[in-house]
Amino acid sequence: MFRYLILGLGLGAATAAGAADDGARAVQHAVDNFVRPAYVSLLANASAQREAMETLCTTPSKADLEMARGRFRMAVETLSATEIIRFGPISEDNRLERQLFWPDRKGAGLRQVQAAIAEKDPSVTDAKVLAGKSVAMQGFGALEFVLFGTGSDELAGKEAAHRCAYGVAIAENLEHIASSVSSNWSSAHGFAETWTEPGNDIYRDEQEALTELLEVFVNGLELVRDVRLNGFLGTEPAGDKARSALFWRSDLTADSLAGNLEALHALFDASQLGDMLPTDMEWLPQSIDFEFKNAARAITALEGKPIADVLADPQMRGKLDYLRVVTTSLSDLIGRQFAGQLGITAGFSSLDGD
Numbered sequence: 001m002f003r004y005l006i007l008g009l010g011l012g013a014a015t016a017a018g019a020a021d022d023g024a025r026a027v028q029h030a031v032d033n034f035v036r037p038a039y040v041s042l043l044a045n046a047s048a049q050r051e052a053m054e055t056l057c058t059t060p061s062k063a064d065l066e067m068a069r070g071r072f073r074m075a076v077e078t079l080s081a082t083e084i085i086r087f088g089p090i091s092e093d094n095r096l097e098r099q100l101f102w103p104d105r106k107g108a109g110l111r112q113v114q115a116a117i118a119e120k121d122p123s124v125t126d127a128k129v130l131a132g133k134s135v136a137m138q139g140f141g142a143l144e145f146v147l148f149g150t151g152s153d154e155l156a157g158k159e160a161a162h163r164c165a166y167g168v169a170i171a172e173n174l175e176h177i178a179s180s181v182s183s184n185w186s187s188a189h190g191f192a193e194t195w196t197e198p199g200n201d202i203y204r205d206e207q208e209a210l211t212e213l214l215e216v217f218v219n220g221l222e223l224v225r226d227v228r229l230n231g232f233l234g235t236e237p238a239g240d241k242a243r244s245a246l247f248w249r250s251d252l253t254a255d256s257l258a259g260n261l262e263a264l265h266a267l268f269d270a271s272q273l274g275d276m277l278p279t280d281m282e283w284l285p286q287s288i289d290f291e292f293k294n295a296a297r298a299i300t301a302l303e304g305k306p307i308a309d310v311l312a313d314p315q316m317r318g319k320l321d322y323l324r325v326v327t328t329s330l331s332d333l334i335g336r337q338f339a340g341q342l343g344i345t346a347g348f349s350s351l352d353g354d
Contacts, residue, residue, distance in 0.1 A: 022276045023210035023342070024196065030213055031185070031192045033270035035085055038263070039182035042078040046178040049075045049143075050171035057164040062156045068167070069147050069250070075174070076252050079140060080259025082181075084220040084267065087212065088191040089184035095177050097135040101142075102246055103231055109136025113145050117163050125165035127172035140247075143170045148249040211344055213271060218335040220264045224257055225327040232307065233320050240317075242308040254302035254310065257323070261299060265292035268334075277341055284341065288333050295326045 052071040056064040082090075083100065090096050101109050112134055116124045123129045130138050146152065146167040154160035155167075184190040194200055195209055203209040232245035232253075245253040268274070274285030298319040302310050310316045 020206040023206045024198075026271045026273050026276060027206075027209050027213055028196050030267060030271040031196055034263075034267045036182075036185050036192070038078070038081045038085075039178065039185055042075075042082045043175070043178040043182045045071070045075040045078045046171070046175040050168065050175045053164070053168045053171045056155060057161065057168055060155060060157055060160070060164065065147075065153075065156045068155075072143065072147055072250065073252060073255070076140065076247060076250070076256060077259050080256045081263040081266070084216055084223070084260060084263050086216075086219065088195070089181045094135055095181065098131070098138050099174065099177050100140045101136040103227065103244070104136060104141065109134065109141065110145065112137050113142045114149075116166065117146070117151070120162040122162075125162065125169050127169040127176070130169045131173050131176070138170055138173045140174070143167060143174070144247060144250050146170065207344075210342065213273075214334065214339050214342075214344060216267065217264055218331060220260060221327045221331045221334075224260050225324055225331075228257060228260070229320065229323060229327075233311075233317075233324075237311065237314075237317065240311045242306075242311055245307045248307050251304055251306050253307040254299055254305060258296065258299040258303055261292065261295045261327075265289075265296070268292070273338070277338075281341060284333065284338055288330065288338065291326055291330050291333060295323060295330070298322050298326065 049068070049071040052064075052068040056068045079100065083096075086096060090099070104110055113136065115121070116137060124133070124137065136142065146163055147155070151160070151163070155164055185192055187193075194202055195212065198205050198209045203212065228246055232241045232243075232248075234240045242248055247253050247256050268285075268288060274282075274288075277284060302316055302319060305316070310320070
């Protein structure tokens with residue numbers, strides 16, 4: 001797999017100060033207008049998910065099961081926004097992996113979740129104990145299987161009490177992760193200070209802080225295209241693997257992709273990066289906006305649909321193929337052209353892993 005590797009370049013002395021000020025403003029805007037609100041929303045939805053699971057366990061019914069599933073869909077929506085920020089407090093204590101372990105290429109994580117349910121392992125019903133177990137057993141992937149996997153309809157009755165309690169523990173764990181990360185970003189002396197006030201061990205200057213912001217877009221587009229989309233979409237229909245798609249059980253595959261792209265678009269607007277370019281380069285942020293809208297039109301048409309049905313329909317599958325094209329275009333527009341205008345260059349680097 002390949003991705004853009006963004007590297008800071010020195011600017012001329014005459015423009016360096018102004019560029020540094022503009023970059024600092026963009027980072028501050030990103031924190032205030034996107035990152036902090038996104039994590040507040042994630043925490044609110046995680047709390048609502050936990051409450052819905054508790055209600056389901058207390059008074060199991062079809063209506064309460066549908067409520068819990070609905071809350072899961074809303075939580076995934078906010079997860080899709082925040083998960084493009086893959087540095088800072090979410091990268092500590094394995095929070096990123098504990099929140100969502102993906103891809104599970106060999107199915108080891110799924111087998112652990114299935115075994116815990118089948119064996120009625122009492123330890124997974126305690127959120128504090130669960131937090132110390134395998135990352136695959138305590139995040140959104142595990143909760144999806146609890147709510148949508150084989151045997152999940154039994155949650156509407158009392159016979160699935162252990163499975164339900166496991167779901168509560170997962171939801172509590174996700175709420176705790178969201179709370180910890182949101183609190184750190186909101187704190188006056190948390191990671192936001194580190195990012196917005198460079199001259200520390202992580203960011204030496206404003207250029208490095210701005211580079212981190214641009215890498216969100218480059219790496220986010222790679223996540224959508226190379227990890228998520230290419231993880232199940234073959235070069236030809238015969239190579240498609242619907243059950244390798246993230247959130248295929250809950251029919252949220254397209255919704256998750258749409259949420260990632262919507263978040264990247266929102267972050268670009270929130271950080272006001274386009275204002276950093278001279279007026280004769282206005283076409284570039286306009287082109288980025290145009291391509292994000294093209295991506296949204298393609299993927300939102302597929303939201304809520306089973307991914308197997310999407311792949312079986314040539315017209316709908318074509319939208320996924322188009323998404324590959326438009327995300328590649330966005331990678332070029334932001335990672336090469338836009339970054340280049342800011343004195344930051346993007347080259348290719350071969351990576352191992354995902």
